[in-house]
Amino acid sequence: MNKTGIELAINTIVMLILGLAMLGIVISLVTNIGEGGSELIEASEKEKNELIASARCSNDLQRNGICVYPQVREIDKGETASYLIWVSNIFGEEIDKIVIKNTTECQNLKGLFQEEGNDFIIPDNIPVGEDLKVFPVFSSESKCSFKVEVITTGREKVATETFFIRI
DSSP, X not given: OOHHHHHHHHHHHHHHHHHHHHHHHHHHHHHHHHHHHHHHHHHHHHHHHHHHHHHHHHHHHHHHSEEEEOSEEEOOTTOEEEOEEEEEXXXXXXXXXXXXXXXXXXXXXXXXXXXXXXEEEEEEEEOTTOEEEXXXXXXXXXXXXXXXXXXXXXOOEEEEEEEEEEO
């Protein structure tokens, strides 16, 4: 065999090995991207919902100091419904607490906050000019309606908003 033929054979083998290595790297990269894609979709869906809530709440916050998003949530029996309650302290006095009152007789109502009778209390002092976002989660087996009351340190009710669960 001549010298050029041996070089050509060696170059072909080296190129074949490099090609297979590159193919392996590309396959593992595509697999990793495919697995991480669902997490990106979930994250972007959450960000989209937060942007929609921010857009819908901006006028309510300036006008009333409170926004509940969404105001109506339809769920199946026993499922959970989550909301954004966004309070902006525009009242000139520190906010003492936020009270979520159940205004109907709900069957099997469950919530994730400290209960005081039928009310859910969010004990949080909010200084003037500050915001608070809470995401309460409720579960019920019948339709419910709620009223959110913002109470200042002077024990005044300064803002109210209602929201609903429909079954």
